[in-house]
Amino acid sequence: MELDPSTSAPRALYLHFPFCAHRCHYCDFSVKRASAPPIDVWLDRIETEIDWWFELGDWATPAPLETVFLGGGTPSLLGAVGLKALGERLQRRFVIDPNATEWTAEANPASFDADVGSAWREAGVTRLSLGVQALDDAVLQWLGRLHDRRTARSAIAAARAAGFDRFNVDLIFGLPDEVRRDFVRELEELLELDVPHVSLYGLTVEPRTPLAQWIRAGRIDSPSEERYSAEYRLLAARLRAAGYDHYEVSNFAKPGQQCRHNWFYWNRSPYLGVGPSAHGFLPPYRTWNVFRWDRYERALRENLGPVDGWERIGxxxxxxxxxxxxxxxxxxxxxxxxxxxxxxxxxxxxxxxxxxxxxxxxxxxxxxxxxxxxxxxxxxxxxx
Ligand code: SF4
Known part of the structure; x- marks a missing residue:
C-alpha cells in the first residue's frame, strides 16, 4: 500500500527537536543527550523532510499555517539564532503570520531567559510552553531536571518580561510516596503565579528509564493510584476555583488562553509531524517517523524519507x-x-x-x- 496523503497541505505543523542537555529520570521520549546540539544538521534534515512531504503530497507552496508547535526535547537549546534560522527555513514552504498563526515553542527553564524570549517573539513565536514540572528543589532533583525552583520562577518572569501574554506551565503529578512532596504547597505557589495556562503530566513508569530500574531494584515503590487520583482531583478543583477552564483532561486555561494547536489533535483535523518520532494525521493516514535521531538523520541524508510506519484509519x-x-x-x-x-x-x-x-x-x-x-x-x- 502506498502512502497517499490528502490533496492539500495541512494547516497545523508539529516539529520535534530531539536534544536535551541531560535526560530526566522518567523520560522515554525521542531524545539524544547533547549540551551543544547539531542545530545546523537538524535544520537541514527538517527542511529535507518538509520538502519530502510537499513532493509526496504534491502540495502547493507556500501553504498557510494556523498553528505550529515546536516540541522536544529542549527547543530552548536552539537559542535566539537557531530559532530565527528555523523560522526562515519554514517560510520557504509555509506562510507563518505572527498576527494569525499560533506558534508555540517549548522551553526548559534552565535554558530560557528574557533575551531568548524577545528574540523568539521577533522570529514569530507567539506562545511558550515552559517545562516547570515542580516548584520544589528536592522534587526537581529527584525528577532529574536541570533547573531549581528559583530558575523556574525566573523563566516565568522572563516569559512575561519578553512580552508573552500566552504561555503554558507544565506540572507533573502522581509521584511515588517516597518523594514526600508537599503538593498542596507547590500548587498554591503556582496559583499565586497566576499563569495563563497549565498542562498536567501524570507520571507514568516507562520501561527503559532510570525510574523503572529503581522500582525493579526495590529502591522505590511504584507510584500509587490513590495518590494519582487524589492529586488529580485536587488540581481540578483548585484550578477551576481559580478561574481556569478545565477544557481537556490535562489542560486548564484562563479565558482566551486555550492552545489552538491541540484542538487539531482532538478534532481529528489534519496535521503534519516533522522530526524524529513525530506523528502526523493526513486523513485517512496516521503516520509516525523514525524514532531515534541518528537513524532519522541518516534516513533523510540518504533520501530514504522520514516515515517509519503508517496506518490507514477505516x-x-x-x-x-x-x-x-x-x-x-x-x-x-x-x-x-x-x-x-x-x-x-x-x-x-x-x-x-x-x-x-x-x-x-x-x-x-x-x-x-x-x-x-x-x-x-x-x-x-x-x-x-
Ligand atoms: S527535558 Fe523533557 S524531553 Fe528532555 S529529558 Fe527531560 S523530560 Fe525528556
Whole structure:
C-alpha cells in the first residue's frame, strides 16, 4: 500500500527537536543527550523532510499555517539564532503570520531567559510552553531536571518580561510516596503565579528509564493510584476555583488562553509531524517517523524519507477515535455519534456512576470520568 496523503497541505505543523542537555529520570521520549546540539544538521534534515512531504503530497507552496508547535526535547537549546534560522527555513514552504498563526515553542527553564524570549517573539513565536514540572528543589532533583525552583520562577518572569501574554506551565503529578512532596504547597505557589495556562503530566513508569530500574531494584515503590487520583482531583478543583477552564483532561486555561494547536489533535483535523518520532494525521493516514535521531538523520541524508510506519484509519476506527478524542475535551461527543443501542446503554450507566453528564445533545466526561478515561475507552473499543 502506498502512502497517499490528502490533496492539500495541512494547516497545523508539529516539529520535534530531539536534544536535551541531560535526560530526566522518567523520560522515554525521542531524545539524544547533547549540551551543544547539531542545530545546523537538524535544520537541514527538517527542511529535507518538509520538502519530502510537499513532493509526496504534491502540495502547493507556500501553504498557510494556523498553528505550529515546536516540541522536544529542549527547543530552548536552539537559542535566539537557531530559532530565527528555523523560522526562515519554514517560510520557504509555509506562510507563518505572527498576527494569525499560533506558534508555540517549548522551553526548559534552565535554558530560557528574557533575551531568548524577545528574540523568539521577533522570529514569530507567539506562545511558550515552559517545562516547570515542580516548584520544589528536592522534587526537581529527584525528577532529574536541570533547573531549581528559583530558575523556574525566573523563566516565568522572563516569559512575561519578553512580552508573552500566552504561555503554558507544565506540572507533573502522581509521584511515588517516597518523594514526600508537599503538593498542596507547590500548587498554591503556582496559583499565586497566576499563569495563563497549565498542562498536567501524570507520571507514568516507562520501561527503559532510570525510574523503572529503581522500582525493579526495590529502591522505590511504584507510584500509587490513590495518590494519582487524589492529586488529580485536587488540581481540578483548585484550578477551576481559580478561574481556569478545565477544557481537556490535562489542560486548564484562563479565558482566551486555550492552545489552538491541540484542538487539531482532538478534532481529528489534519496535521503534519516533522522530526524524529513525530506523528502526523493526513486523513485517512496516521503516520509516525523514525524514532531515534541518528537513524532519522541518516534516513533523510540518504533520501530514504522520514516515515517509519503508517496506518490507514477505516470508518470504524475513525468513529471510535471521534468518541475517545471527543470525551477528552469539554466538547464531548454528540449523542447520535455514539452509534448503536449497546453504546447508549453503556454511556447511560456511566452517567449513573457520575462519569459523564449530558449537556444539550452531548455527552461530556466529568473529572471522575477523566480519571477513568483509559478504561472507559477500552470498554467502548471492546464492544465494537
Ligand atoms: S527535558 Fe523533557 S524531553 Fe528532555 S529529558 Fe527531560 S523530560 Fe525528556
Amino acid at each position: 470508518d470504524e476506527e475513525a468513529s471510535l477515535e471521534e468518541i475517545w478524542l471527543g470525551l477528552r475535551t469539554t466538547e464531548g461527543v454528540r449523542r447520535p455519534e455514539l452509534g448503536g443501542r449497546a453504546h447508549h446503554e453503556r454511556v447511560e450507566r456511566w452517567e449513573r456512576e457520575g462519569w459523564v453528564e449530558q449537556r444539550n445533545d452531548r455527552w461530556v466526561a466529568t473529572v471522575e470520568g477523566w480519571l477513568r478515561m483509559d478504561s472507559l475507552v477500552a470498554e467502548l473499543a471492546g464492544e465494537r
